[in-house]
Amino acid sequence: AQRVTQPEKLLSVFKGAPVELKCNYSYSGxxxxxxxxxxxxxxxxxxxxxxxxxxxxxxxxxxxxxxxxFHLKKPFAQEEDSAMYYCALSDNSGYSTLTFGKGTMLLVSP
Amino acid sequence: DAGITQSPRHKVTETGTPVTLRCHQTENHRYMYWYRQDPGHGLRLIHYSYGVKDTDKGEVSDGYSVSRSKTEDFLLTLESATSSQTSVYFCATQGGNNQPQHFGDGTRLSIL
Incomplete structure (x- = not known):
């Protein structure tokens, strides 16, 4: 079965700092x-x-x-980037259903 | 986004009552999906449709049924609502294979 893992529930950074939101997946295809x-x-x-x-x-x-x-990166975080981020996987089958990770909340402080 | 309208946007109801949520799209997309969003679980697929009258179960389908009598409408029904079905429900549509899914604004459902 396919699975998407986002290991961090919350990532807190200061404005201007680099950001990396991690996403790992398991899928045989x-x-x-x-x-x-x-x-x-x-x-x-x-x-x-x-x-x-x-x-x-x-x-x-x-x-x-x-x-x-499939890690998400941004060199300089902005306050407006504060949001919940979800990584998702499609198995490319005919119906392309998505499997989501549990999400990472990014908080960018001034 | 992709002309998706969910109704109602908010609903509070009691345990044991039937509830129907509606997803309406104006993009003539073939595929439609219902997800529920819960803290700590992300989004989980409830049911999906790959055409009129063609539907299938997702990961968390127990207690839910769906119908799609027209391309533009996809209904999600809770036959007898339970408190565990309190959640935010999102509808999504997809134009074709290998196209991204587009989401509606969500319905916040509270079962008391």
Whole structure:
């Protein structure tokens, strides 16, 4: 069975500090990985998907198949980055259901 | 986002009553999903649909049923609500394989 692990429930950093939100997965096939962000009491929004290899709001994430990881990084955190971040995996089956990690709350202090 | 409307946005009801949540989309997306969001659990899939009248169970389907009679509507029903079903429920849609899922604003449901 596929599984997504986000080891940190809470990550607290100061403005301007680098950020790395960890995500590890277990899946026997070739997965597709996503990062979603949820600002306070809002809907989940897609932040990144690994196949697009783009940078959104200064965030990047690289799929490391050897370490089965998809960590989210940003060199300089901003206060507006404070949110809940979810890593998710799609098994690329016909229905592409998502398996989510439990989420990491990022708090950026001034 | 993807024209997804969830109704109601908030509901408080009593144990044992039936509850139906509605997800309406205007993007003609084939796939639709219902998730529940709980602290410490992230999002968990309840049911999903891959077309009109085609549905299947997710990870936490017990106590829930769904129906999809039209492409644009996906209903989630709690036949007899229990306090353990107090949660925030999110609907999501997906246009096709290998497309990202888009989420609605959520329904906050409290079962007293």
């Amino acid at each position: 070739s997965p597709e990985l996503f990062w979603y962000v949820q600002y306070s009491r809002q809907r989940l929004q897609l932040l990144l998907r690994h196949i697009s290899r783009e940078s959104i709001k200064g965030f990047t994430a690289d799929l490391n198949k050897g370490e089965t990881s």
